[in-house]
Amino acid sequence: MMDARRFREAAAALVAVGRFCYERGWLPATSGNLSARLDARSIAITVSGRHKGELDETGFMRLDLDGDALSPDVRPSAEAELHRMLYRRDPTIGAVLHTHSVASTVLSRLGGTVLRLHDYEVLKAFPGVVTHHTVLEIPIFPNDQDIPRLAEQVACMLEACPALPGYLIAGHGLYTWGDDVASARRALEAFEFLFECEILTRRMSG
Amino acid sequence: MMDARRFREAAAALVAVGRFCYERGWLPATSGNLSARLDARSIAITVSGRHKGELDETGFMRLDLDGDALSPDVRPSAEAELHRMLYRRDPTIGAVLHTHSVASTVLSRLGGTVLRLHDYEVLKAFPGVVTHHTVLEIPIFPNDQDIPRLAEQVACMLEACPALPGYLIAGHGLYTWGDDVASARRALEAFEFLFECEILTRRMSG
Amino acid sequence: MMDARRFREAAAALVAVGRFCYERGWLPATSGNLSARLDARSIAITVSGRHKGELDETGFMRLDLDGDALSPDVRPSAEAELHRMLYRRDPTIGAVLHTHSVASTVLSRLGGTVLRLHDYEVLKAFPGVVTHHTVLEIPIFPNDQDIPRLAEQVACMLEACPALPGYLIAGHGLYTWGDDVASARRALEAFEFLFECEILTRRMSG
Amino acid sequence: MMDARRFREAAAALVAVGRFCYERGWLPATSGNLSARLDARSIAITVSGRHKGELDETGFMRLDLDGDALSPDVRPSAEAELHRMLYRRDPTIGAVLHTHSVASTVLSRLGGTVLRLHDYEVLKAFPGVVTHHTVLEIPIFPNDQDIPRLAEQVACMLEACPALPGYLIAGHGLYTWGDDVASARRALEAFEFLFECEILTRRMSG
Secondary structure: OHHHHHHHHHHHHHHHHHHHHHHOOOOHHHOOEEEEEEEOOEEEEEEOOOOOOOOOHHHEEEEEOOOOEOOOOOOEOOOHHHHHHHHHHOOOOOEEEEEOOHHHHHHHOOOOOEEEEEOOHHHHHOOOOOOOOOEEEEEEEOOOOOHHHHHHHHHHHHHHOOOOOEEEEOOOEEEEEEOOHHHHHHHHHHHHHHHHHHHHHHHHHO | OHHHHHHHHHHHHHHHHHHHHHHOOOOHHHOOEEEEEEEOOEEEEEEOOOOOOOOOHHHEEEEEOOOOEOOOOOOEOOOHHHHHHHHHHOOOOOEEEEEOOHHHHHHHOOOOOEEEEEOOHHHHHOOOOOOOOOEEEEEEEOOOOOHHHHHHHHHHHHHHOOOOOEEEEOOOEEEEEEOOHHHHHHHHHHHHHHHHHHHHHHHHHO | OHHHHHHHHHHHHHHHHHHHHHHOOOOHHHOOEEEEEEEOOEEEEEEOOOOOOOOOHHHEEEEEOOOOEOOOOOOEOOOHHHHHHHHHHOOOOOEEEEEOOHHHHHHHOOOOOEEEEEOOHHHHHOOOOOOOOOEEEEEEEOOOOOHHHHHHHHHHHHHHOOOOOEEEEOOOEEEEEEOOHHHHHHHHHHHHHHHHHHHHHHHHHO | OHHHHHHHHHHHHHHHHHHHHHHOOOOHHHOOEEEEEEEOOEEEEEEOOOOOOOOOHHHEEEEEOOOOEOOOOOOEOOOHHHHHHHHHHOOOOOEEEEEOOHHHHHHHOOOOOEEEEEOOHHHHHOOOOOOOOOEEEEEEEOOOOOHHHHHHHHHHHHHHOOOOOEEEEOOOEEEEEEOOHHHHHHHHHHHHHHHHHHHHHHHHHO
């Protein structure tokens, strides 16, 4: 009973954040995926190929953190392992959002391996940041259709920088997370705002 | 009876996609046209000159694939032949969307005859694409008020490249399609996302 | 009776177009003004200083084309003469929209006295245009707080080019019109689309 | 009684302006803060850390202009002193809006200490401006986590230029105000419009 209610609550929170992201153009053409923790060993995650602006509870499935789909008849996103790895590593993570905005896609394809953000007041939206003088370095991984290999690279990076609030995949998009769906959304909004500022700043300086 | 219901369903799906496109600025000033297959020999298509954000069932007419208007008293779009040609060539096509966004208009006027898109994860939204390494080459035809002549050029190109998910007309806009209205919309969203990425990338590199 | 109904209908159509323009950012900070013809000698026009996204019938007043306010206790916009002049000159004009978008403001301040638009399919949205090969030259007048003097300049230009669908005032915005509110809105959408295309094209070519 | 009603009215007006700003991307990731005067000695201001698109009356607290929180159990924004200073200096100020748009953030980080705006008709939206020939110089302060120090700098500037309608903090955002929430919103819309014009003008000229 409690279990079914927890799934419904998680799905409802992700339906709302999906619609929000879709309307801003951050989840075009059924791209991206969204998840939230159900308990220590399982998550709710979007079923592959759904329209993220028109999700309902049937757009989500249960997934064991170690690998098996717990909902029959549906297939998780190919990128589910990138979600699971985050939940396994850090028990405080309650939600993971993977989005595809124009700004994150373009910034991630410019050639660097890191995006440096500094001197923005909005950096204080990330956990643990207390001043705009902070320099936040967001890793940019090359895109890879071999998801387990990519997940391993991300895990290595998180060993070195456990406080990172997110990362980019080149030509692909952003992964970010938080204690719950609201805090993951707060991080996502901060990232997208900073990406747009960074793009505009570079165009005006270039 | 079945026939009337099929027309209503097709019109309802196109009304929704019309409002969606209009709100994003992809169908300004009564431009563009939208169609869906009714059966092997006929389609529903927007009547000429209607506001695409405020369509209802009266904004659509039946059209025979070989040429005659099947709805009395209304005139199809001048570009109807560009729709019909696609449905005649490929019986799996269930919907065709022709839109006029700023991004597609500007990219199509830059002088080339093809737009090359590669290293974008969102390319996987197109049927048959399984990796971001794919290079998608979208043809750009010169604009032409002689629609039968333009339709013939497009048909020739499709003989050579039957898997193409869409094409551009210079200074004019995009034609894209799919098995049904939902999959045509998915392709449209992917195209518009990629056009915006491409424009922004060129401006940051230029 | 008929008269009161005509006023209500005109106001309702302008309320809707006001909300539409405001949401797109074309009427910021109570700027702009909107009018529609009531009969051969009078119009309904926005009262000075109202929020264009939250208009209701009280936001409009009757104005005689030759000069006197017909609604007691309210003041018309300072720019009302620019509306009246258009209705006096051309009895087929049924609505005039004056908007302040970022695109029109920026394009109008770049230094030229004319904006040339050509090779856009959307040019066909303007009355009498049948091919994208048309070259449309939109005059740009210097801004002037002396409205009668500005109105006279516009009138002179319209003597020379009676088919013009609109004009720009530098650093100020666009005036456009049509047979009724729907056709004026169609012209406005076409202009704003073309302004955005033109800005983006110049930035990509520059 | 009157007092409770005044608080509810102020909160309702700020809830609406919060949603408006959030939807335009001017208050991302719980950033910014909004306030309105309750009486000669106190204001209603947003509680720290709330989502500005989903505020309700519980998102606001009473604050004495000289310093003490009048609502138990909630903490005002760290930047509350920047609001209080304005209300103390000028008894005609009825509302203060502090927003974080991409445009204001980027313009404020370009290196200058002042942003000069001129030859825009929309300048007339600011109190006392009667012609587009006006030159408005908006001060840009370096960002500072020491809010009392920053407030003192702003107060000094306002001694010299009492008619200023707002100011920028570098990498941080805009403060603007008005007699009531509606006039503060009018100033905010004018500023954001002018910031977007200025950015686009510089990019086209650069």
